[in-house]
Amino acid sequence: MLITKCFKFYAAHRNEEIGGKCANLHGHRYGLKCHFEVHRQNSISTPFSAFDERVGRLISQSYDHGMLIHKGDPLYHTLNQHMRAHDEQFKLKVLEGPTSVENLAYTLFSEISALGFCLVKIEIQETDTSHLEYSLSDWKADRAKYAWRCEVDEKDEKNLARMTLATASCAVALQS
Numbered sequence: 001m002l003i004t005k006c007f008k009f010y011a012a013h014r015n016e017e018i019g020g021k022c023a024n025l026h027g028h029r030y031g032l033k034c035h036f037e038v039h040r041q042n043s044i045s046t047p048f049s050a051f052d053e054r055v056g057r058l059i060s061q062s063y064d065h066g067m068l069i070h071k072g073d074p075l076y077h078t079l080n081q082h083m084r085a086h087d088e089q090f091k092l093k094v095l096e097g098p099t100s101v102e103n104l105a106y107t108l109f110s111e112i113s114a115l116g117f118c119l120v121k122i123e124i125q126e127t128d129t130s131h132l133e134y135s136l137s138d139w140k141a142d143r144a145k146y147a148w149r150c151e152v153d154e155k156d157e158k159n160l161a162r163m164t165l166a167t168a169s170c171a172v173a174l175q176s
């Protein structure tokens with residue numbers, strides 16, 4: 001069975017790779033819908049509050065009212081210089097690639113799975129008229145193709161182990 005939980009966050013970003021209006025700094029109200037595979041154990045499977053606490057905390061601490069930035073974007077270097085020079089600390093969410101909604105989906109999928117949940121699909125609403133659906137198989141294909149590793153993995157190898165375990169049990173659950 002699946003449990004779906006919805007979250008939202010406000011963040012600035014730009015996409016320096018595709019140019020045009022997307023290369024300008026701007027912001028979105030991102031909507032995030034997570035579909036979790038769960039297994040009933042008595043009368044319930046996973047309390048809704050478990051998702052709110054752990055995924056909600058990740059969103060509020062790392063994403064909300066922050067700025068998504070590609071670590072290869074020259075602007076990231078400029079922002080770091082500014083923070084050092086003015087003793088300011090911006091909330092930056094550093095991505096391994098340009099901050100497209102596809103790369104954001106990869107990062108969010110990795111980080112939410114690392115919390116120990118069996119995530120099968122996420123949906124990200126970037127604008128009023130555009131949203132992306134991103135599944136476990138998309139995540140596996142991206143991981144194989146780009147071999148990106150999200151920030152959480154680099155900081156804590158245990159998270160990587162948990163994520164591998166969670167996604168492996170997801171794959172078993174989906175096949176059976």
Ligand SMILES: [Zn+2]
Nearest residue numbers: 013022026028
């Ligand atoms: Zn945008």
